[in-house]
Amino acid sequence: MEYPKLRNIDVFPLETSGQKVIGLRDPLNLSDRIVVVSYSDFFIISLFDGKHSLLDIKAEYMRKYGEMLFTEHLEEIIKHLDDNYLLESERYEAYLLRLEEEFRKADIRPAVFAGKSYESDPPKLMQQIEGFFPSPQGLGEPTLVQKVKPIRGVIAPHIDFQRGGSCYARVYKELAKSLSLDIFIILGTVHFPTQNPFVLTKKNFETPLGVVDTEGDIIESLEKKVQFNLFQDEIVHRIEHSIEFQLIFLNYLYRGRRPFKIVPILCGSFHEMIMQGSTPQQNRDLSDFINALRETIEECSSQACFIASADLAHIGIRFGDPSSPSPASLQNLASEDQTMLSYVASMDADGFYHSIQREKDSRKICGLPPIYTLLKVMDAEEGKLLDYQQSLEPNGSSVVTFASMVFT
Numbered sequence: 357m358e359y360p361k362l363r364n365i366d367v368f369p370l371e372t373s374g375q376k377v378i379g380l381r382d383p384l385n386l387s388d389r390i391v392v393v394s395y396s397d398f399f400i401i402s403l404f405d406g407k408h409s410l411l412d413i414k415a416e417y418m419r420k421y422g423e424m425l426f427t428e429h430l431e432e433i434i435k436h437l438d439d440n441y442l443l444e445s446e447r448y449e450a451y452l453l454r455l456e457e458e459f460r461k462a463d464i465r466p467a468v469f470a471g472k473s474y475e476s477d478p479p480k481l482m483q484q485i486e487g488f489f490p491s492p493q494g495l496g497e498p499t500l501v502q503k504v505k506p507i508r509g510v511i512a513p514h515i516d517f518q519r520g521g522s523c524y525a526r527v528y529k530e531l532a533k534s535l536s537l538d539i540f541i542i543l544g545t546v547h548f549p550t551q552n553p554f555v556l557t558k559k560n561f562e563t564p565l566g567v568v569d570t571e572g573d574i575i576e577s578l579e580k581k582v583q584f585n586l587f588q589d590e591i592v593h594r595i596e597h598s599i600e601f602q603l604i605f606l607n608y609l610y611r612g613r614r615p616f617k618i619v620p621i622l623c624g625s626f627h628e629m630i631m632q633g634s635t636p637q638q639n640r641d642l643s644d645f646i647n648a649l650r651e652t653i654e655e656c657s658s659q660a661c662f663i664a665s666a667d668l669a670h671i672g673i674r675f676g677d678p679s680s681p682s683p684a685s686l687q688n689l690a691s692e693d694q695t696m697l698s699y700v701a702s703m704d705a706d707g708f709y710h711s712i713q714r715e716k717d718s719r720k721i722c723g724l725p726p727i728y729t730l731l732k733v734m735d736a737e738e739g740k741l742l743d744y745q746q747s748l749e750p751n752g753s754s755v756v757t758f759a760s761m762v763f764t
Contacts, residue, residue, distance in 0.1 A: 357434055357443070358410060359406050359407065359408065359410075360404040360406070360434050361406030361443060362401060362404040362437070362442060362444075363382075363442055363443060364383070365382055365383060365442055366379075366382075366383050367379070367380055367381075368673070368754075369673060369751075369753060370392060371751070377393060377394060378392070378395060378397075379391070380392075380437075380440075380442060382440065382442060383547055383548060384548060384595050385468065385595045386441040386451065386455070386595075387440040387441050387442075388472070389440055391436065391440050391442065393433075397433055399417070400417060400425065400433060401433065401437070403416055404434075404443065413425070414427075414430070452591075455591065455594065456591045459590070459593075459594045460590065460591075462559065463559060463560065464559055464561070464562050464567065465557065465561045465562065465593055465594065466562050467561075467562045467563050467564060467600065468595060468597070468600065469597050469600055469601075470564050473516050473517065473597065473601070474517050474601075474604060475564070477564065478565055481564050481604070481608075482565070482608065484517070485517075485521075485604065485605065485608045486608075487521070488517070488521035488524060488525040489525045489529065496529075498528060498609055499532060500532050500533075500610075500613055500614075501532070501533050506537075506659070506764065507530060507533070507534045507661055507762055507763065507764055508661065508735055509661055509662035509663065509730055509734040509736060509762075509763040510527045510530065510531060510661070510663055510664070510760070510762050510763065511527070511663075511664045511666055511700070511723070511727060511730070511739075511759065511761040512602060512605075512663060512665055512666075512760055513665075513666070513667050513758035513759070513760065514544065514545060514597060514598040514666065514667055514758075517601070517604075519747040519756075520747070520758055522743070523743045523745050523758055523759070523760045524601075524605055525605075526742040526743045526760045527605075527742065527760040527761075528605045528606075528608075530742065534659075536659045537616070537659050537660070537661045538614065538615065538616050538659055539571055539616065539617050539618070539619065539656070539658045539659065539660040540602075540616060540617075540661050540662075540663055541574075541618070541660060541661070541662045541663070541733075542599050542602055542603075542618055542619065542620055542621065542662075542665060543621050543623055543662060543663065543664045543725075543726035543729050544596060544599040544602075544620070544621065544623065544665040544726060545598045545622075545623060545665060545725065545726055546589075546592050546622035546623060547598075548592050548596070549625070550588075550592060550624040550625075551589055552584045552585065552586070552588055552589060552641060553623070553639065553641050553642040553645065553725075554586065554621055554623060554624065554642075554645050555586065555587070555589045555592055555593065555621070555622040556578065556579075556586040556587060556590075556619075556622075557570070557590050557593040557620055558570055558572060558575055561599070561600065561620065563600075564604075565604070565608060565611060566607055566611075568603050568616075568618055569617045569618075570618055570619065570620060571618065571619050571658075574619050574652055574653075574656060577648075577652045577655070578645070581644075581652070582641070582648050583641065583644065584641045584645075589622075592622060593620065598622070598666075598726075599620045599665060602663055606618075621649075621729075623725035623726045623729055624725060625725065626709075626724050626725050626728070627717065629713075630712065630713050630716060630717045631716065635709065636709065646732045646733055649733045650732070650733045662730050662733065664723065664729070665723075666722070666723025666726045667723050667756055667757070668693055668696075668756075668758055669689060669693060669719035669721060669756070669757040670720040670722060670754070670755075670756055671685075671689060671719060671755050672753050672755055673753040674749070674753060677754075680752050680754065681748070681754070686748070686755065689719065689755070690744070690746065690757070692719065693744065693757050693759070694744065695711065696708065696711050696721070697759060697761070699711055700731065700739055700761065701739040701740065701761070702738065702739070703731055703736060703737070705728050705731035705732050708727065708728060712724055723758075730763075734763060736763035736764060738763065738764065739761050739762065740761060740762050740763075741759060741761050742760040742761060744757070744759040745758055
């Protein structure tokens with residue numbers, strides 16, 4: 357590799373054995389290892405942009421550190437990154453192609469995060485989820501009952517259960533009051549680049565609590581109504597957690613009580629529209645899909661509910677900000693999030709979008725696409741905020757915010 361190029365990966369500070377280091381992680385989970393490097397090695401890696409040659413990198417290292425970068429060490433770094441699929445290389449491309457082919461041939465999307473983000477053993481998983489429902493607020497275990505005013509949709513976080521478990525529980529406690537629901541249209545955030553604004557899959561989803569079936573008729577109807585390929589980026593379903601996490605709670609809630617099916621939809625980034633100052637209505641593929649989804653659900657005879665699997669702000673060093681959040685900035689962040697969520701509660705999709713666009717998405721709201729889509733397709737009168745939380749990392753360097761809401 358004369359001009360090594362780093363893939364779009366997660367980079368974050370770490371501390372191990374008292375030493376400050378940098379962690380590199382593959383967001384596609386092609387390798388589940390975190391590669392740990394020194395700050396000086398990270399400087400070298402930061403020059404892996406496909407434009408700096410090996411000689412250029414050596415020269416830049418000499419300018420910064422005043423010492424020679426040996427070829428052997430540089431090649432060692434390149435090999436280590438390539439072994440973990442962190443570089444754009446022939447090895448990475450071949451491996452990704454093989455994974456895509458295997459995934460397209462499979463009938464079932466495996467439970468990728470079982471044993472990593474949650475318990476893989478069914479009894480232990482049941483115990484884990486049950487533990488999220490008791491709380492100081494007295495949530496208690498959910499009991500399926502018939503609610504007079506049906507729930508049209510909810511917003512649930514997709515943060516890991518360890519941090520967001522109680523927030524998930526607030527949503528699913530409410531869903532337990534709508535016994536008639538049998539189809540869930542899950543609008544998940546996709547954390548990876550996609551060619552099209554929405555990505556579907558017809559595969560059923562494996563979970564430790566049983567396989568969840570997709571609703572093929574709705575997916576086929578959508579496929580006929582839109583002009584772009586809904587499955588072009590289907591591989592992202594393989595490693596995306598935002599839909600998988602909701603299925604754990606749904607299976608827990610409906611276990612042995614009532615069958616249900618899902619429509620798994622991953623929603624692509626709105627970042628380019630935000631930066632260009634345009635609106636979702638001006639994106640033909642995006643607006644056509646939203647119209648098609650609304651029409652399809654109106655034609656459906658089953659009782660459907662929308663789930664937006666969405667976190668909110670991502671602030672701090674881990675997410676590219678120059679400094680860590682302070683107590684004052686966290687308080688201000690909560691105020692800004694609450695103002696934004698007031699548009700959501702009043703079913704104002706455009707107000708919600710423009711509130712984020714005005715600040716150029718400085719808070720990095722990863723739930724923007726699924727929440728916007730939810731508000732545009734859901735037939736509801738109002739929303740209610742159930743819970744809002746901030747999860748600050750132990751070292752205080754970064755924070756993620758998330759909320760749960762219910763719409764009737």
